[in-house]
Amino acid sequence: MPKKAGATSKGKNQTKEPETAPPAAGPVATDPKGFVTIAIHAKPGSRQNAVTDLSTEAVGVAIAAPPSEGEANAELCRYLSKVLDLRKSDVVLDKGGKSREKVVKLLASTTPEEVLEKLKTEAEKK
Template identity: 35%
Template structure:
């Protein structure tokens, strides 16, 4: 779900595109991933851009998709933040 890396923290998420609003839904216990709804369609990278924008603003740091560009399951690199800081800012 959340792992430490050399560059920051890796957040393992599952994305639900085409939602009414962009928000953190909670934790998918079965997949061991954080569920995030995104208010953008999964067309032409729109959902990915919305996800990165949302997390960058929420965490106030650089965010990058490192795995899963075309999948609903993604690994996100959160630069310069430790696991505890990420958990506090995400409220998990």
Template identity: 35%
Template sequence: MDLELTPVGDGVRFAVFAKPRASKSRVLGVREGALEVAIASPPVDGAANVELLKLLARGLGVPRRELSLVAGEASKHKRVLVANLGVSAVRERLATMLR
């Protein structure tokens, strides 16, 4: 997995490439250092962002409140921060999501 994970305080930040209006919400893989994620919701009124964070929270096994979108609110290229987890834990959990 060539996903760049950056430690930030007590959490980890990583890039996400979101593909809204997909047939199903799921993690597709890693693309150019970013986690590629298909999102069923359209990018209207933040619906795709909410669904993205819920999907990642479920896959990482953390409460939704532990995730935040720190960049790219209106872009396909986003940055997500996972609070209270270290790089190794995030890497392991994302690897499980990619299987």
């Protein structure tokens, strides 16, 4: 039976609360499947690997490898695995294989807060 215009349902909660927390603002977030993702602004061809800056959009990472044939992408994953104390196989490039704007997915169980803290520590070393 169709509802009448203006009729309200009795006894039901009218406000729906979100089931999950809103995504964290910043470069480190959690994807819908529960993996931690990091937005990266890659700077290939640098003298050495380093986290250069942390902004609200992305983490700036200088990579000491040329941007050809995926060398910089492999070096980026290798460097991030070292910084975050993860296995190399737990750090995979999710998006941006041919772009400077990349998204890296962490397959290991970690929290965005832990990752952000380690990246901040590495950025302060320079």
